[in-house]
Amino acid sequence: MELIFATHNKNKVLEIKNLIQKNIKLLSLSDIGFKGEIIEDGKSLDQNSLIKAKYIKSKYGMNCFADDTGLEVHSLNKKPGIYSSRYAGYPINSNNNIKKLLKNLSGFNNKNARFRTVISLIINENIYSFEGIINGKIIEEIKGNNGFGYDPIFIPNGYNKTFAELSLKEKNTISHRSIAINKMMNFLKKNY
Numbered sequence: 001m002e003l004i005f006a007t008h009n010k011n012k013v014l015e016i017k018n019l020i021q022k023n024i025k026l027l028s029l030s031d032i033g034f035k036g037e038i039i040e041d042g043k044s045l046d047q048n049s050l051i052k053a054k055y056i057k058s059k060y061g062m063n064c065f066a067d068d069t070g071l072e073v074h075s076l077n078k079k080p081g082i083y084s085s086r087y088a089g090y091p092i093n094s095n096n097n098i099k100k101l102l103k104n105l106s107g108f109n110n111k112n113a114r115f116r117t118v119i120s121l122i123i124n125e126n127i128y129s130f131e132g133i134i135n136g137k138i139i140e141e142i143k144g145n146n147g148f149g150y151d152p153i154f155i156p157n158g159y160n161k162t163f164a165e166l167s168l169k170e171k172n173t174i175s176h177r178s179i180a181i182n183k184m185m186n187f188l189k190k191n192y
C-alpha cells in the first residue's frame, strides 16, 4: 500500500520512513509533486490534521495521514495550542514565540504544560485518529541547543533536562510525536 505523509517537513518524513513496515510505501508531498500550502483554519489539532489529510486525499485520491502538534500550557488555558508555530506572529520565529510565552506565563506559579500531537489517517473512506501527549513544565530560562521550537524551555516529567538538552534520539523515544506515530504504526501492522 502507498501512503502519503501530508507534510513538507523532510525530517518528519525521514523519521517515519525508517520506522514504517516494509509493505507500506511512504510518499512525501514532494514525491507526489505537491508544493502548495494547505490552509489550516481548524479550531483544534484534530481539525487541522484532518483538514490536511482530507485535502491531499481529495486532490490525489490516495491514502494519507497528517499530523498537527501544539504546546498546551495549563495556566494559559492550553495556549498557544494550535497557534504554537505563529504565537508571536509572522515571520515565524521560535525565539520570539518563547519570549512571548515566558512573558505571558510570568506571575503564574503553575508552569505545567504538555505537548500534544494528533495524527489523522485516511485509508479508503475510513478516518482514524492517534494522539500522543508528553507532560512536563516550562522553565523561565532557555537551556540547551538541540531540537527546535519550544524545546529549550520544556522539561518533560521525570527528567531534569529540557528537550533541547536531550539528544535527538533520547527526545524521539519519549516525545509526543513518537507516541502518536507508534500508535499509528501498531494500528497499521495489525490491520494492513
Ligand code: IMP
Binding pocket: 067, 068, 069, 070, 071, 084, 085, 086, 115, 147, 148, 149, 150, 151, 163, 175
Ligand atoms: P507542527 O504541527 O509539528 O508543525 O508543530 C507546530 C508548532 O509546535 C511548531 O512550529 C513548534 O513551535 C511547536 N512544536 C511542535 N513539536 C515540537 C517539539 O517537539 N518541540 C518543540 N516545539 C514543538
